[in-house]
Amino acid sequence: MLKAERVQYILQRLQQLYPDPPVPLDHSDPYTLLVAVLLSAQCTDERVNQVTPALFSLADNPHDMAGQEVHTIQAIIRPCGLSPQKAKAIRRLSEMLVESYEGEVPRDMEALETLPGVGHKTASVVMSQAFGVPAFPVDTHIHRLAQRWGLTSGKSVVQTERDLKRLFPESSWNQLHLQIIFYGREFCSARGCDGRVCEICRTCYPDRKHPKKTLKA
Known part of the structure:
Protein backbone atom coordinates (compact mmCIF):
# COMPACT_ATOMS: atom_id res chain seq x y z
CA MET A 1 0.00 0.00 0.00
CA LEU A 2 1.44 3.38 -1.03
CA LYS A 3 1.72 6.14 1.57
CA ALA A 4 -1.06 8.15 -0.08
CA GLU A 5 -3.29 5.07 0.09
CA ARG A 6 -2.43 4.57 3.76
CA VAL A 7 -3.32 8.18 4.50
CA GLN A 8 -6.74 7.87 2.87
CA TYR A 9 -7.47 4.55 4.51
CA ILE A 10 -6.49 5.84 7.96
CA LEU A 11 -8.61 8.96 7.54
CA GLN A 12 -11.66 6.97 6.46
CA ARG A 13 -11.30 4.21 9.06
CA LEU A 14 -10.80 6.55 11.98
CA GLN A 15 -13.78 8.62 10.86
CA GLN A 16 -15.89 5.46 10.82
CA LEU A 17 -14.74 4.42 14.28
CA TYR A 18 -14.75 7.86 15.95
CA PRO A 19 -16.97 10.25 13.99
CA ASP A 20 -17.23 12.75 16.84
CA PRO A 21 -14.39 12.20 19.33
CA PRO A 22 -14.73 14.13 22.60
CA VAL A 23 -11.87 15.93 24.31
CA PRO A 24 -10.84 13.37 26.96
CA LEU A 25 -10.03 15.98 29.60
CA ASP A 26 -13.03 17.42 31.45
CA HIS A 27 -13.16 21.21 31.19
CA SER A 28 -15.61 24.07 30.84
CA ASP A 29 -13.60 26.80 29.11
CA PHE A 131 -10.38 27.91 19.94
CA GLY A 132 -10.86 25.67 16.90
CA VAL A 133 -7.60 26.83 15.32
CA PRO A 134 -6.06 24.06 13.16
CA ALA A 135 -3.24 22.38 15.07
CA PHE A 136 -1.88 18.86 15.36
CA PRO A 137 -0.77 18.13 18.92
CA VAL A 138 1.62 15.18 18.90
CA ASP A 139 2.31 13.22 22.06
CA THR A 140 4.46 10.10 22.41
CA HIS A 141 1.47 7.86 21.61
CA ILE A 142 0.68 9.59 18.31
CA HIS A 143 4.41 9.63 17.58
CA ARG A 144 4.55 5.85 18.00
CA LEU A 145 1.47 5.11 15.88
CA ALA A 146 2.64 7.40 13.10
CA GLN A 147 5.80 5.31 12.88
CA ARG A 148 3.89 2.02 12.92
CA TRP A 149 1.68 3.28 10.10
CA GLY A 150 4.61 4.46 7.98
CA LEU A 151 3.66 8.13 8.14
CA THR A 152 6.97 9.41 9.51
CA SER A 153 10.52 8.27 10.15
CA GLY A 154 9.86 9.36 13.70
CA LYS A 155 13.10 10.90 14.93
CA SER A 156 11.24 13.42 17.10
CA VAL A 157 7.72 14.64 17.87
CA VAL A 158 8.61 17.84 16.03
CA GLN A 159 9.32 15.91 12.84
CA THR A 160 6.25 13.73 13.34
CA GLU A 161 4.03 16.80 13.69
CA ARG A 162 5.52 18.30 10.55
CA ASP A 163 5.03 15.08 8.58
CA LEU A 164 1.44 14.57 9.73
CA LYS A 165 0.53 18.15 8.87
CA ARG A 166 1.96 17.65 5.41
CA LEU A 167 0.12 14.36 4.81
CA PHE A 168 -3.35 15.15 6.16
CA PRO A 169 -5.65 18.03 5.16
CA GLU A 170 -5.66 20.92 7.60
CA SER A 171 -9.40 20.60 8.04
CA SER A 172 -8.88 17.15 9.62
CA TRP A 173 -6.14 18.02 12.12
CA ASN A 174 -8.17 18.97 15.19
CA GLN A 175 -10.37 15.89 15.02
CA LEU A 176 -7.72 13.50 13.71
CA HIS A 177 -5.31 13.87 16.60
CA LEU A 178 -8.13 12.87 18.98
CA GLN A 179 -9.15 9.97 16.74
CA ILE A 180 -5.59 8.64 16.73
CA ILE A 181 -5.43 8.92 20.53
CA PHE A 182 -8.67 6.98 20.98
CA TYR A 183 -7.69 4.34 18.45
CA GLY A 184 -4.31 3.89 20.08
CA ARG A 185 -5.82 3.42 23.51
CA GLU A 186 -8.36 0.90 22.27
CA PHE A 187 -6.46 -1.07 19.64
CA CYS A 188 -2.83 -0.04 19.18
CA SER A 189 -1.38 0.50 22.64
CA ALA A 190 2.27 0.03 23.53
CA ARG A 191 1.56 -3.43 24.89
CA GLY A 192 -1.46 -4.33 22.76
CA CYS A 193 0.11 -4.02 19.32
CA ASP A 194 3.66 -4.22 18.02
CA GLY A 195 2.84 -3.10 14.51
CA ARG A 196 1.35 -6.44 13.41
CA VAL A 197 -1.77 -6.87 15.56
CA CYS A 198 -4.38 -4.14 15.16
CA GLU A 199 -6.56 -3.59 12.10
CA ILE A 200 -4.83 -0.47 10.82
CA CYS A 201 -1.33 -1.91 11.25
CA ARG A 202 -2.35 -5.15 9.50
CA THR A 203 -4.07 -3.30 6.66
CA CYS A 204 -1.23 -0.85 6.10
CA TYR A 205 1.44 -3.55 6.30
CA PRO A 206 -0.13 -6.98 5.66
CA ASP A 207 3.27 -8.57 4.96
CA ARG A 208 5.09 -7.22 8.00
CA LYS A 209 6.84 -10.18 9.63
CA HIS A 210 8.57 -8.61 12.60
CA PRO A 211 7.54 -6.14 15.30
CA LYS A 212 7.88 -2.52 14.27
CA LYS A 213 10.65 -0.93 16.31
CA THR A 214 9.67 2.63 17.03
CA LEU A 215 12.02 5.42 18.00
CA LYS A 216 11.23 7.19 21.23
CA ALA A 217 10.52 10.89 21.01
Whole structure:
Protein backbone atom coordinates (compact mmCIF):
# COMPACT_ATOMS: atom_id res chain seq x y z
CA MET A 1 0.00 0.00 0.00
CA LEU A 2 1.44 3.38 -1.03
CA LYS A 3 1.72 6.14 1.57
CA ALA A 4 -1.06 8.15 -0.08
CA GLU A 5 -3.29 5.07 0.09
CA ARG A 6 -2.43 4.57 3.76
CA VAL A 7 -3.32 8.18 4.50
CA GLN A 8 -6.74 7.87 2.87
CA TYR A 9 -7.47 4.55 4.51
CA ILE A 10 -6.49 5.84 7.96
CA LEU A 11 -8.61 8.96 7.54
CA GLN A 12 -11.66 6.97 6.46
CA ARG A 13 -11.30 4.21 9.06
CA LEU A 14 -10.80 6.55 11.98
CA GLN A 15 -13.78 8.62 10.86
CA GLN A 16 -15.89 5.46 10.82
CA LEU A 17 -14.74 4.42 14.28
CA TYR A 18 -14.75 7.86 15.95
CA PRO A 19 -16.97 10.25 13.99
CA ASP A 20 -17.23 12.75 16.84
CA PRO A 21 -14.39 12.20 19.33
CA PRO A 22 -14.73 14.13 22.60
CA VAL A 23 -11.87 15.93 24.31
CA PRO A 24 -10.84 13.37 26.96
CA LEU A 25 -10.03 15.98 29.60
CA ASP A 26 -13.03 17.42 31.45
CA HIS A 27 -13.16 21.21 31.19
CA SER A 28 -15.61 24.07 30.84
CA ASP A 29 -13.60 26.80 29.11
CA PRO A 30 -10.13 27.56 27.69
CA TYR A 31 -8.64 28.17 31.14
CA THR A 32 -9.79 24.92 32.70
CA LEU A 33 -8.66 23.07 29.56
CA LEU A 34 -5.24 24.72 29.79
CA VAL A 35 -4.83 23.65 33.41
CA ALA A 36 -6.08 20.13 32.72
CA VAL A 37 -3.65 19.65 29.82
CA LEU A 38 -0.80 20.94 31.97
CA LEU A 39 -1.71 18.40 34.64
CA SER A 40 -1.83 15.58 32.08
CA ALA A 41 1.94 15.66 31.54
CA GLN A 42 3.23 12.20 32.56
CA CYS A 43 -0.23 11.43 33.94
CA THR A 44 -3.33 9.71 32.58
CA ASP A 45 -6.37 11.70 31.52
CA GLU A 46 -8.45 9.55 33.86
CA ARG A 47 -6.37 10.61 36.86
CA VAL A 48 -6.53 14.26 35.82
CA ASN A 49 -10.32 14.05 35.58
CA GLN A 50 -10.41 12.67 39.12
CA VAL A 51 -8.37 15.59 40.45
CA THR A 52 -9.73 18.62 38.60
CA PRO A 53 -13.20 18.75 40.20
CA ALA A 54 -11.63 19.56 43.57
CA LEU A 55 -9.15 21.96 42.01
CA PHE A 56 -11.78 23.83 40.03
CA SER A 57 -14.13 24.00 42.99
CA LEU A 58 -11.31 25.85 44.72
CA ALA A 59 -10.60 28.09 41.74
CA ASP A 60 -11.82 27.77 38.16
CA ASN A 61 -10.49 31.06 36.78
CA PRO A 62 -7.14 32.87 36.72
CA HIS A 63 -8.18 35.55 39.23
CA ASP A 64 -9.13 33.05 41.92
CA MET A 65 -6.25 30.67 41.19
CA ALA A 66 -3.69 33.46 41.38
CA GLY A 67 -4.87 34.11 44.93
CA GLN A 68 -4.22 30.57 46.12
CA GLU A 69 -1.11 29.39 47.93
CA VAL A 70 1.11 27.05 45.94
CA HIS A 71 0.99 24.43 48.70
CA THR A 72 -2.81 24.46 48.61
CA ILE A 73 -2.81 23.76 44.87
CA GLN A 74 -0.11 21.14 45.28
CA ALA A 75 -2.04 19.24 47.93
CA ILE A 76 -4.97 18.81 45.52
CA ILE A 77 -2.99 17.87 42.43
CA ARG A 78 -0.48 15.55 44.12
CA PRO A 79 -2.01 12.38 42.59
CA CYS A 80 -1.08 13.69 39.11
CA GLY A 81 2.65 13.56 39.84
CA LEU A 82 5.23 16.33 39.51
CA SER A 83 2.97 18.31 41.81
CA PRO A 84 5.55 20.86 43.08
CA GLN A 85 6.40 22.02 39.55
CA LYS A 86 2.83 21.85 38.29
CA ALA A 87 1.44 23.76 41.27
CA LYS A 88 3.97 26.57 40.80
CA ALA A 89 3.22 26.68 37.08
CA ILE A 90 -0.55 26.82 37.58
CA ARG A 91 -0.30 29.65 40.10
CA ARG A 92 2.22 31.65 38.07
CA LEU A 93 0.46 31.23 34.69
CA SER A 94 -2.75 32.36 36.38
CA GLU A 95 -0.96 35.46 37.65
CA MET A 96 0.40 36.13 34.17
CA LEU A 97 -3.04 35.78 32.60
CA VAL A 98 -4.37 38.37 35.05
CA GLU A 99 -1.39 40.69 34.64
CA SER A 100 -1.01 40.55 30.88
CA TYR A 101 -4.23 39.21 29.33
CA GLU A 102 -7.07 40.58 31.49
CA GLY A 103 -7.66 37.12 32.91
CA GLU A 104 -8.25 35.52 29.50
CA VAL A 105 -6.33 32.68 27.85
CA PRO A 106 -4.63 34.18 24.77
CA ARG A 107 -5.68 32.83 21.40
CA ASP A 108 -2.10 32.84 20.21
CA MET A 109 0.38 29.96 20.05
CA GLU A 110 3.47 32.00 20.84
CA ALA A 111 1.80 33.73 23.76
CA LEU A 112 0.63 30.42 25.20
CA GLU A 113 4.13 28.97 24.97
CA THR A 114 5.48 31.79 27.16
CA LEU A 115 3.31 30.62 30.07
CA PRO A 116 4.98 28.46 32.75
CA GLY A 117 4.48 24.73 32.23
CA VAL A 118 3.02 25.23 28.74
CA GLY A 119 5.00 23.63 25.93
CA HIS A 120 4.19 23.36 22.25
CA LYS A 121 1.99 20.29 22.63
CA THR A 122 -0.09 21.84 25.44
CA ALA A 123 -0.46 25.08 23.48
CA SER A 124 -1.51 23.11 20.40
CA VAL A 125 -4.23 21.30 22.34
CA VAL A 126 -5.63 24.60 23.64
CA MET A 127 -5.50 26.23 20.22
CA SER A 128 -7.25 23.31 18.54
CA GLN A 129 -9.79 22.26 21.16
CA ALA A 130 -10.56 25.54 22.91
CA PHE A 131 -10.38 27.91 19.94
CA GLY A 132 -10.86 25.67 16.90
CA VAL A 133 -7.60 26.83 15.32
CA PRO A 134 -6.06 24.06 13.16
CA ALA A 135 -3.24 22.38 15.07
CA PHE A 136 -1.88 18.86 15.36
CA PRO A 137 -0.77 18.13 18.92
CA VAL A 138 1.62 15.18 18.90
CA ASP A 139 2.31 13.22 22.06
CA THR A 140 4.46 10.10 22.41
CA HIS A 141 1.47 7.86 21.61
CA ILE A 142 0.68 9.59 18.31
CA HIS A 143 4.41 9.63 17.58
CA ARG A 144 4.55 5.85 18.00
CA LEU A 145 1.47 5.11 15.88
CA ALA A 146 2.64 7.40 13.10
CA GLN A 147 5.80 5.31 12.88
CA ARG A 148 3.89 2.02 12.92
CA TRP A 149 1.68 3.28 10.10
CA GLY A 150 4.61 4.46 7.98
CA LEU A 151 3.66 8.13 8.14
CA THR A 152 6.97 9.41 9.51
CA SER A 153 10.52 8.27 10.15
CA GLY A 154 9.86 9.36 13.70
CA LYS A 155 13.10 10.90 14.93
CA SER A 156 11.24 13.42 17.10
CA VAL A 157 7.72 14.64 17.87
CA VAL A 158 8.61 17.84 16.03
CA GLN A 159 9.32 15.91 12.84
CA THR A 160 6.25 13.73 13.34
CA GLU A 161 4.03 16.80 13.69
CA ARG A 162 5.52 18.30 10.55
CA ASP A 163 5.03 15.08 8.58
CA LEU A 164 1.44 14.57 9.73
CA LYS A 165 0.53 18.15 8.87
CA ARG A 166 1.96 17.65 5.41
CA LEU A 167 0.12 14.36 4.81
CA PHE A 168 -3.35 15.15 6.16
CA PRO A 169 -5.65 18.03 5.16
CA GLU A 170 -5.66 20.92 7.60
CA SER A 171 -9.40 20.60 8.04
CA SER A 172 -8.88 17.15 9.62
CA TRP A 173 -6.14 18.02 12.12
CA ASN A 174 -8.17 18.97 15.19
CA GLN A 175 -10.37 15.89 15.02
CA LEU A 176 -7.72 13.50 13.71
CA HIS A 177 -5.31 13.87 16.60
CA LEU A 178 -8.13 12.87 18.98
CA GLN A 179 -9.15 9.97 16.74
CA ILE A 180 -5.59 8.64 16.73
CA ILE A 181 -5.43 8.92 20.53
CA PHE A 182 -8.67 6.98 20.98
CA TYR A 183 -7.69 4.34 18.45
CA GLY A 184 -4.31 3.89 20.08
CA ARG A 185 -5.82 3.42 23.51
CA GLU A 186 -8.36 0.90 22.27
CA PHE A 187 -6.46 -1.07 19.64
CA CYS A 188 -2.83 -0.04 19.18
CA SER A 189 -1.38 0.50 22.64
CA ALA A 190 2.27 0.03 23.53
CA ARG A 191 1.56 -3.43 24.89
CA GLY A 192 -1.46 -4.33 22.76
CA CYS A 193 0.11 -4.02 19.32
CA ASP A 194 3.66 -4.22 18.02
CA GLY A 195 2.84 -3.10 14.51
CA ARG A 196 1.35 -6.44 13.41
CA VAL A 197 -1.77 -6.87 15.56
CA CYS A 198 -4.38 -4.14 15.16
CA GLU A 199 -6.56 -3.59 12.10
CA ILE A 200 -4.83 -0.47 10.82
CA CYS A 201 -1.33 -1.91 11.25
CA ARG A 202 -2.35 -5.15 9.50
CA THR A 203 -4.07 -3.30 6.66
CA CYS A 204 -1.23 -0.85 6.10
CA TYR A 205 1.44 -3.55 6.30
CA PRO A 206 -0.13 -6.98 5.66
CA ASP A 207 3.27 -8.57 4.96
CA ARG A 208 5.09 -7.22 8.00
CA LYS A 209 6.84 -10.18 9.63
CA HIS A 210 8.57 -8.61 12.60
CA PRO A 211 7.54 -6.14 15.30
CA LYS A 212 7.88 -2.52 14.27
CA LYS A 213 10.65 -0.93 16.31
CA THR A 214 9.67 2.63 17.03
CA LEU A 215 12.02 5.42 18.00
CA LYS A 216 11.23 7.19 21.23
CA ALA A 217 10.52 10.89 21.01
